[in-house]
């Protein structure tokens with residue numbers, strides 16, 4: 332049976348777990364791929380959120396998407412990096428989550444992706460929820476309950 336403490340995890344809101352937008356590396360949809368690749372390589376992330384000039388969430392761009400878009404038949408067409416904008420290669424159809432959604436919704440969404448973007452009702456980007464944070468919470472929850480069972 333779930334104890335009072337253990338049910339707390341289910342009531343945790345995404346706002347308590349997310350990385351706020353000011354700490355998230357992002358690119359804009361009109362940036363050239365060159366810039367996006369630089370951001371991805373410098374930060375070490377495999378993907379980052381894409382926003383418009385007004386901070387609305389647009390999608391996600393990854394190193395793989397960029398590399399694939401410049402693959403020619405016989406060579407990598409590096410010159411395309413400065414000609415194509417992020418909006419042409421990014422993934423637009425990605426699920427998002429709200430700040431006041433629950434831990435369980437976050438848990439479900441990060442099963443298939445390393446992070447999910449937190450977006451408000453007007454489409455503004457609030458931050459990201461990472462799989463790492465969800466796993467950390469789960470780990471704490473399982474340890475606390477295991478301890479209680481053996482006491």
Ligand code: AMP
Pocket residue numbers: 350354355356357375376377378379380445446459461462463464
């Ligand atoms: P992590 O769980 O910390 O390994 O992060 C998983 C993924 O979430 C990373 O590979 C990035 O795509 C994204 N991510 C995590 N932290 C940030 C951040 N501060 N800015 C941008 N993207 C991030």
